[in-house]
Amino acid sequence: MAARNEKTFQDEGLDKIDLKILRLLQGNGRLTNAELADKVGVSPATCHRRTQRLFEDGYVRQVRAMVDPGKVGRGALVMVGVVLDRSTPESFAQFEKAIARLNFVLDCHLVAGDFDYFLKIRVGDMADFNRIHGDQLIALPGVRQTRTFFVMKEVVDNAPLDF
Amino acid sequence: MAARNEKTFQDEGLDKIDLKILRLLQGNGRLTNAELADKVGVSPATCHRRTQRLFEDGYVRQVRAMVDPGKVGRGALVMVGVVLDRSTPESFAQFEKAIARLNFVLDCHLVAGDFDYFLKIRVGDMADFNRIHGDQLIALPGVRQTRTFFVMKEVVDNAPLDF
DNA sequence: GATGAAATCCGAGTCAC
DNA sequence: GTGACTCGGATTTCATC
Numbered sequence: 250m251a252a253r254n255e256k257t258f259q260d261e262g263l264d265k266i267d268l269k270i271l272r273l274l275q276g277n278g279r280l281t282n283a284e285l286a287d288k289v290g291v292s293p294a295t296c297h298r299r300t301q302r303l304f305e306d307g308y309v310r311q312v313r314a315m316v317d318p319g320k321v322g323r324g325a326l327v328m329v330g331v332v333l334d335r336s337t338p339e340s341f342a343q344f345e346k347a348i349a350r351l352n353f354v355l356d357c358h359l360v361a362g363d364f365d366y367f368l369k370i371r372v373g374d375m376a377d378f379n380r381i382h383g384d385q386l387i388a389l390p391g392v393r394q395t396r397t398f399f400v401m402k403e404v405v406d407n408a409p410l411d412f
Numbered sequence: 413m414a415a416r417n418e419k420t421f422q423d424e425g426l427d428k429i430d431l432k433i434l435r436l437l438q439g440n441g442r443l444t445n446a447e448l449a450d451k452v453g454v455s456p457a458t459c460h461r462r463t464q465r466l467f468e469d470g471y472v473r474q475v476r477a478m479v480d481p482g483k484v485g486r487g488a489l490v491m492v493g494v495v496l497d498r499s500t501p502e503s504f505a506q507f508e509k510a511i512a513r514l515n516f517v518l519d520c521h522l523v524a525g526d527f528d529y530f531l532k533i534r535v536g537d538m539a540d541f542n543r544i545h546g547d548q549l550i551a552l553p554g555v556r557q558t559r560t561f562f563v564m565k566e567v568v569d570n571a572p573l574d575f
Numbered sequence: 576g577a578t579g580a581a582a583t584c585c586g587a588g589t590c591a592c
Numbered sequence: 593g594t595g596a597c598t599c600g601g602a603t604t605t606c607a608t609c
Contacts, residue, residue: 263484268484271477271479271484274477275476275477275478275479276474276476277474277475277476278441278442278474278475278476278477279441279475281585281586281587282586282587282588283585283586283587284586291593291594292593292594292595293586293587293588293594293595294588294589294590294593294594294595294596295593295594297587297588297589298593301588307480307483308479308480308483308484309477309478309479309480310478310479310480311440311441311477311478312440312441312442312475312476312477312478313438313439313440313441313475313476313478313572314434314437314438314441314472314474314475315438315472315473315474315475315476316434316438316471316472316473316573316575317470317471317472317473318573320470320471321426321431321434321471321573321575322575323573323574323575326521328521328523328530345567348567348568349567349568352571352574353574354568354571355568355570355571355573356532356568356569356570356571357567357568358489358491358563358565358566358567358568358569359563359564359565359566359567360491360561360562360563360564361561361562361564362559362560362561362562363559363561364561366567367491367561367563369519369532371573396525396526397525398523398524398525398526398527398530399523399524399525400521400522400523400530401522401523401524402521402522403521403522404508404511404512404520404521404522404529405511405512405517405518405519405520405521406519406521407518407519407570408515408517408518408519409476410479410481410484410486410518410534411486411515411516412479412484412485412486444600444601444602445601445602445603446600446601446602447601454578454579455578455579455580456579456601456602456603457578457579457580457581457603457604457605458577458578458579460602460603460604461577461578
């Protein structure tokens with residue numbers, strides 16, 4: 250398979266209409282096909298086929314109701330930098346496998362720099378986090394140290410993609 | 413109005429049925445009201461009223477089509493720690509105002525610790541980021557220094573809330 | 576005050592063109 | 593890509609508890 254350059258995504262089968270559909274659905278995933286067709290300027294049938302293809306081909310991974318974290322007891326956000334004992338593939342694999350089971354971890358990214366991983370975690374409050382940190386984070390396989398950054402103010406959280 | 417503790421969110425008017433609706437819609441925001449009613453075990457009419465209230469009362473902030481970043485030319489993820497020159501309210505406010513205009517910034521959080529802010533940024537590739545870093549990030553008001561962490565592997569990105 | 580059954584209306588999904 | 597047609601779901605009404 251040929252290598253793909255993200256810059257050429259418009260050549261991969263996405264025209265102006267597809268992009269417009271994607272942007273509109275990102276803004277409001279509940280738009281009916283009729284509304285969508287009207288805003289995009291094509292017939293409902295065409296819009297329906299376009300949208301279906303965008304889902305089938307994986308341009309839209311899923312449609313998700315974004316629940317207000319504070320209203321369901323997950324109002325506290327914490328960023329955590331993690332350093333592992335060893336930088337071996339096995340060490341990384343073991344850590345990643347263990348992380349995937351922790352449902353309070355929203356993001357986990359392997360990074361280049363002073364840390365091995367960055368985590369984004371949502372919990373109820375600081376006490377929750379301290380318990381989790383002691384019970385589950387430092388107990389993860391191969392963790393040498395963690396550095397915790399409590400979020401004091403969420404300026405922008407999970408902004409929509411600009412494309 | 414009485415102070416609210418997030419831990420008591422089940423007392424704020426969310427019963428088992430509401431929670432089930434929220435979880436199902438978080439998993440699939442395209443569920444029809446009929447499907448939802450069936451899965452939850454109530455009549456379509458009741459389900460519709462419940463769901464409507466969850467939207468009106470802000471439990472669901474929005475429903476969003478999650479677009480595959482790589483397929484629209486935003487395949488590169490970068491975390492950036494920012495330190496400001498001065499830690500004054502004016503300095504913070506100015507920075508936050510400027511950040512809000514940068515549409516490649518997905519997250520911007522004021523944190524406690526070695527940095528003032530943490531940013532999560534999506535761009536096309538490393539070259540893109542280097543240009544943006546030089547043009548726009550270090551040019552932000554009051555920025556003393558930035559530390560860049562390129563994401564080498566997205567282990568978990570934007571996991572759904574567990575509640 | 577919330578529920579579920581029924582009745583209406585409108586959009587999803589499919590067809591021929 | 594469009595227009596039309598059918599079926600099923602969204603939404604409202606209403607009786608009921």
